[in-house]
Amino acid sequence: MAQPGSTTITEGEGRKHPDGTTRRDFLYLSAGAFAGTGAVLTGWAFIHSMNPAADVLALASTEVNLAPIAVGQAITVTWRGKPVFVRHRTAEEIAKAKEDDKAALPDPQPDARRVQKPEWLVLVGVCTHLGCVPLGQKPSDAKGDFGGWFCPCHGSHYDTSGRIRRGPAPANLAVPSYAFTNDTTIRIG
Amino acid sequence: MAKYDYVPSPFMANSIVKWVDHRLPIFTLIDEQLVKYPAPRNLNYLWNFGSLAGIMLVVMILSGIFLAMNYNPSTAGAFDSVERIMRDVNYGWLIRYIHMNGASMFFIVVYIHILRGLYYGSYKYPREILWWLGIVIFLLMMATAFMGYVLPWGQMSFWGATVITNLFSAFPIVGEHIVLWLWGGFSVDNPTLNRFFALHYLMPFVIAGVVLLHLWALHVHGSNNPLGIDAKGPQDKIPFHPYYTVKDAFGLAVFFIIFAYFVFFSPYTLGHPDNWIEANPLVTPPHIVPEWYFLPFYAVLRAVPDKLGGVLLMFGSIAILFLLPWLDTSRVRSARFRPAYRVFFWLFVICCLALGWAGAMPAEGVPLLVGQVATVWYFLHFLVFLPLLGWFERPLPLPASIAEPVLGGGKAGMVAATKPMEKA
Ligand code: HEM
Ligand code: FES
Numbered sequence: 001m002a003q004p005g006s007t008t009i010t011e012g013e014g015r016k017h018p019d020g021t022t023r024r025d026f027l028y029l030s031a032g033a034f035a036g037t038g039a040v041l042t043g044w045a046f047i048h049s050m051n052p053a054a055d056v057l058a059l060a061s062t063e064v065n066l067a068p069i070a071v072g073q074a075i076t077v078t079w080r081g082k083p084v085f086v087r088h089r090t091a092e093e094i095a096k097a098k099e100d101d102k103a104a105l106p107d108p109q110p111d112a113r114r115v116q117k118p119e120w121l122v123l124v125g126v127c128t129h130l131g132c133v134p135l136g137q138k139p140s141d142a143k144g145d146f147g148g149w150f151c152p153c154h155g156s157h158y159d160t161s162g163r164i165r166r167g168p169a170p171a172n173l174a175v176p177s178y179a180f181t182n183d184t185t186i187r188i189g
Numbered sequence: 190m191a192k193y194d195y196v197p198s199p200f201m202a203n204s205i206v207k208w209v210d211h212r213l214p215i216f217t218l219i220d221e222q223l224v225k226y227p228a229p230r231n232l233n234y235l236w237n238f239g240s241l242a243g244i245m246l247v248v249m250i251l252s253g254i255f256l257a258m259n260y261n262p263s264t265a266g267a268f269d270s271v272e273r274i275m276r277d278v279n280y281g282w283l284i285r286y287i288h289m290n291g292a293s294m295f296f297i298v299v300y301i302h303i304l305r306g307l308y309y310g311s312y313k314y315p316r317e318i319l320w321w322l323g324i325v326i327f328l329l330m331m332a333t334a335f336m337g338y339v340l341p342w343g344q345m346s347f348w349g350a351t352v353i354t355n356l357f358s359a360f361p362i363v364g365e366h367i368v369l370w371l372w373g374g375f376s377v378d379n380p381t382l383n384r385f386f387a388l389h390y391l392m393p394f395v396i397a398g399v400v401l402l403h404l405w406a407l408h409v410h411g412s413n414n415p416l417g418i419d420a421k422g423p424q425d426k427i428p429f430h431p432y433y434t435v436k437d438a439f440g441l442a443v444f445f446i447i448f449a450y451f452v453f454f455s456p457y458t459l460g461h462p463d464n465w466i467e468a469n470p471l472v473t474p475p476h477i478v479p480e481w482y483f484l485p486f487y488a489v490l491r492a493v494p495d496k497l498g499g500v501l502l503m504f505g506s507i508a509i510l511f512l513l514p515w516l517d518t519s520r521v522r523s524a525r526f527r528p529a530y531r532v533f534f535w536l537f538v539i540c541c542l543a544l545g546w547a548g549a550m551p552a553e554g555v556p557l558l559v560g561q562v563a564t565v566w567y568f569l570h571f572l573v574f575l576p577l578l579g580w581f582e583r584p585l586p587l588p589a590s591i592a593e594p595v596l597g598g599g600k601a602g603m604v605a606a607t608k609p610m611e612k613a
Contacts, residue, residue: 047370050384056374076471080375083471125471126376129496131355132348132473152475153352154491154552170496 061189063181066120074137076125079188083125083133084176085149086186089160094118096147097161107172111161114175122186123162124176127151129169134158149173194423198224222408227426228433229414231591235309236412236433237440238302243400244441245295250393252288253337260340262386264379267342268467283452290451292334293459296482298444299327308534310522311413317514319406324510326399331483333392336385338480339377343464348477350377350385356490359497376470417523418587425591476551484548485541491552492564502564509571516571518579521587529582533574540566 016022062079064086069075074087089097097111115121127134129151135141136149136158144150144157146165151158156167163172178188198220200206210216259278261270274281303323306312312320339350354371358364373380411420420426427433451458459481463474479487490503509516524531540563547560 050373051370052372052374053380056380060375078471081378081470082376129355130352131358132352132477133471151473153473153477168494168496168499 061187063185063187065185067184071119076137077188079124079176084188085121085123085125085137085162085173087121087123087137089119089121093147093160097159100146100159100161100163103165106164107170109161109163109172114161114163114172116178116180120186121160121162122175122178122188124174125149126174127153127156127169128164128171128173129154129156129167134173193227193426195221195225223434224428224430226408226429227420227423228412228429229420229591230425230427230432231414231416232412232433232436233415234436234440235301235305235415237437237444238298238305240437241298241441241444242295242302245291245298246393246396246400248291249288249295250397252284252291253390253393255284256288257386257390260386262340262383264342264382264468267340267382271341286452286456288337290448290456290459292337292480293451293482294444294448295330296334299330300482303327304538307537308524309413309415310417310517310519310524312514313517313520313522314514315410316406316413319403320514321511322399322403322406324507326396326403328507329392329396329399333389333396334480334482336389336392338464339382339385340389341464342382342468344466344468344472344474345461345464345477347377347468347470348473349479350381352477353479354381356500356503359500361497378470413522414591415523415525416588416591417521417526418591421590421592478549481545481549484546485544486548488544488548488560489564489567491548491557492561506564506567509568513571513575517575519582519584520579521584526585526587527578527582528585530575530578533570533578536566537570540570 060080062077062084064075064077064084066086066088069086069088071088072090074085076083076085078084087093094111101110101112111118125133125137130153132151132153134144134149134151134156136143142150142152144165146157146159148160148162149158150156151167151169154168156169157165158169158173159165161172162175164170176188178186181187197217201210201216201220206216256274259270259274259281261267271285274285276282278284306320306323335349335353339346354368354377357367357371360367369375371381372378373384411426414420461478461480466474478484486503486506489506490499493499493502519527519530521527524534543559543563544567547556547563550556552560
């Protein structure tokens with residue numbers, strides 16, 4: 001402590017304000033805040049570098065020709081490295097999906113909100129539980145208890161609208177954003 | 190570091206040693222911490238597993254570096270480059286078998302090492318931070334092994350990575366963003382494989398750093414011992430060299446025979462054949478299982494039908510280990526003097542084995558039920574049984590010192606009836 005009347009100034013104290021703070025306190029705080037902000041912002045650059053890169057984002061759309069898909073058939077295409085299910089639904093499947101709008105759904109959503117044209121069901125073929133690809137695309141596949149898809153990993157059952165009906169998955173199979181570019185072509189993404 | 194009556198070894202008188210030591214006291218460090226270092230005189234073979242784990246870390250780093258020289262971390266090239274290591278690279282098969290089976294051996298060793306700590310109460314005062322550092326090493330090992338298993342880019346690599354990274358999507362709001370960030374894309378893909386390789390290379394060195402802290406903490410108060418009582422003086426200790434260097438070396442030789450058996454005669458017993466099929470993002474194998482060392486945790490994950498619940502429980506099953514020093518309310522360390530805890534310890538071991546079995550089975554019917562019962566037991570063990578045992582259990586009389594049962598014919602030492610553990 002500087003003695004009253006003496007000229008010695010202890011290191012780190014500087015001239016004191018009446019309330020005990022010094023100019024050096026201000027310098028410490030502002031330098032600390034400056035360096036801290038800089039560190040956080042630089043840190044963000046590194047963290048963000050791990051997010052999807054521009055080229056990955058740029059590859060984010062896929063065109064699908066629907067013409068060759070017969071009624072009752074389903075195909076799997078790749079979009080953003082994930083399978084997308086495109087199913088040409090039969091009249092019974094559509095009727096069943098509509099009827100099930102009234103069933104007890106874990107993730108309620110009417111069939112009409114999941115399709116643009118009732119005969120074409122387009123879904124991201126990734127189980128909403130932990131990301132396996134559900135079975136049900138091939139005629140020989142198990143389709144689960146609700147006639148749609150069955151995920152073998154932990155036993156999730158999806159219906160003919162791709163809605164979760166039973167099992168650990170919390171949500172319906174996602175509907176990707178897609179648009180009909182003409183009557184027989186869609187662009188996903 | 191613990192101070193003891195340190196008498197330098199003869200080699201410390203060598204003039205070159207002296208010259209170096211005056212500038213960098215590395216010989217003093219070796220002499221104090223490895224040669225003259227006093228260790229309890231009664232350590233049994235379960236105390237070998239720490240040094241075995243350290244040696245396995247070295248084995249993994251060496252074999253890994255040589256694998257990395259021929260490995261191609263891209264989705265187009267990874268699988269083929271591993272095939273090339275197996276078929277064309279000179280002794281590539283040997284290096285890969287060492288690395289693959291080495292991971293399994295590493296986990297066996299560490300699991301025994303952890304169970305040793307549980308049995309003898311090594312996590313109790315004054316070794317809580319030592320225990321924490323051990324759990325940190327365990328977590329880092331799990332992350333390393335998980336990312337390593339992705340590298341050969343087989344079906345199990347890909348789908349294991351998909352399922353495990355998707356665990357994070359269970360967290361509300363941030364979950365999806367975390368998963369995208371982990372992947373660096375919209376699915377497990379080239380950017381994911383690249384970063385996993387970079388991290389798989391890095392993490393073992395981080396582990397090595399934490400191991401040094403672990404040893405530092407260990408050497409402050411020294412090793413626990415099968416009796417769980419503190420050393421009372423020099424008569425309770427012997428120098429590390431030659432007594433424990435020889436014991437460790439002998440154990441290592443036995444261990445390497447077992448390791449070599451797997452490497453040379455049974456390299457696939459501990460792995461899954463689906464990993465010989467190249468990754469296919471469009472086809473999930475019918476039954477995804479992680480490597481055996483993750484099975485108990487996988488069983489906990491699947492024990493609850495709720496996604497977030499399963500994830501929290503799984504992380505919780507490890508997080509709870511951090512609290513163990515306070516959940517165990519008994520002041521006696523070693524299970525040798527805790528008749529009731531001894532029973533619960535073995536029940537806990539059975540519980541973990543049951544979880545491992547359930548984790549390997551499809552999650553339905555009997556295995557699912559076993560997994561659920563064992564999960565409940567696992568948490569009861571830590572949250573209910575351990576706290577209560579400390580109150581209700583009557584420990585056996587502790588010996589007065591480590592040396593007494595060894596040197597004094599035993600009986601005299603047993604007189605110091607139920608004296609609470611000394612907190613030196
Ligand atoms: C804590 C130590 C380590 C553990 C537990 C570990 C674990 C693993 C595992 C389980 C695999 C998959 C083996 C397979 O199925 O083929 C693997 C692969 C690999 N590891 Fe490691 N590793 C460790 C250290 C390292 C280090 C330090 C490096 C490099 C410097 C490395 C480089 C590799 C490479 C290149 C592969 C891919 C080749 C292959 O699959 O055989 N590892 N690691
Ligand atoms: S990933 Fe489909 S049920 Fe778990």
